[in-house]
Amino acid sequence: MNWPLAKTERAPKSQELALTTIVKIRATDQLMSxxxxxxxxxxxxxxxxxxxLEVDENDKxxxxxxxxxxxxxIGTLRIVRHERTAQIGRMAVSAHSRKKGIGRELMEFAAAAASRDGAQEIILAAQFTAREFYKQLxxxxxxxxxDEAGISHVMMRKRLRP
Ligand SMILES: CC(C)(COP(=O)(O)OP(=O)(O)OC[C@H]1O[C@@H](n2cnc3c(N)ncnc32)[C@H](O)[C@@H]1OP(=O)(O)O)[C@@H](O)C(=O)NCCC(=O)NCCS
Known part of the structure; x- marks a missing residue:
């Protein structure tokens, strides 16, 4: 029998998402290559x-x-901390893994990690064409x-606590 999901749960969008693990690493981790x-x-x-421009000082x-x-x-992002603000960037999901919920999972993981670390808000420079993805979050x-690196961007912000 399929039991209804509790409010805080979501059914995985795909088998790939269900089998995806997200890990938090530093620049020295062997996964970085x-x-x-x-x-x-x-x-x-x-x-x-x-x-x-792709790799910069902030990566360290x-x-x-x-x-x-x-x-x-199959997906990645980075979180750079500036005092009480966390900046998310370098968001990328591999082409064959898109539209399966992996980007959303990464963003939700990042927001939870930033909040646990005491950040008050998250900012990011969204590619203009991807802004709906972030709005939904x-x-x-x-x-x-x-313009940044020849691509139109807009800043976006989300408060984590008042
Ligand atoms: C943008 C990107 C990170 C999204 O990752 P993803 O794993 O495909 O996203 P998800 O499957 O988690 O999508 C979550 C929701 O956002 C929507 N969405 C995803 N990409 C979108 C986009 N480019 N524009 C508008 N909406 C988008 C999805 O349709 C989905 O909506 P739904 O829940 O109503 O179905 C990914 O497409 C990517 O890496 N693109 C190339 C690089 C890029 O554009 N990076 C962004 C830099 S700012």
Whole structure:
């Protein structure tokens, strides 16, 4: 029998999501080469971001999340802390794993981790075409559209506590 789900639970959107594990790592972790490879594939190869901008100084101090499926990194983001604000960036899900809920799981994991670490709010520079993805997660657009690495972006913010 299928029991109704409790309010806080959600049925996995796909078998891949159900089998996905998210891990929190630092820049020195051995998984980082696969994280960088995925980021390069998505931003540099798919989206044309200049290679020299993809990895920056913030990577060293950031907390990185890796979504793992069958041992492979299929999604990632990083969290950079600026005092009481956490900034999420370098969000990427591999092309064959998109629209299965993995991006949302990564964002929810990141928000929970940032909140546990005492952050008051999360900010991010959303690619203009991806802003609906973040809106669905409670982020609010702020300010004018700007260009970064040749791609239109808009800042978005979500408060974690008053
Ligand atoms: C944007 C991205 C991270 C989303 O990851 P994903 O795993 O495909 O997203 P999910 O499956 O968790 O989607 C969650 C919801 O957002 C929606 N969504 C996903 N990508 C979207 C987009 N680009 N625009 C609008 N809505 C989007 C989904 O349809 C889904 O809605 P639903 O729950 O009503 O079905 C992924 O598509 C990606 O890596 N794209 C290329 C790189 C990129 O654009 N990065 C963003 C940098 S700001």
């Amino acid at each position: 696969a994280v960088y490879a995925l980021r390069r594939q998505v931003s540099v190869i798919e989206q044309g971001v200049p290679e020299d 101090a950031a907390t990185h999340l890796a979504a793992l499926s069958d041992g492979h990194v 409670g982020y609010i657009e702020e300010g004018a559209v700007f």
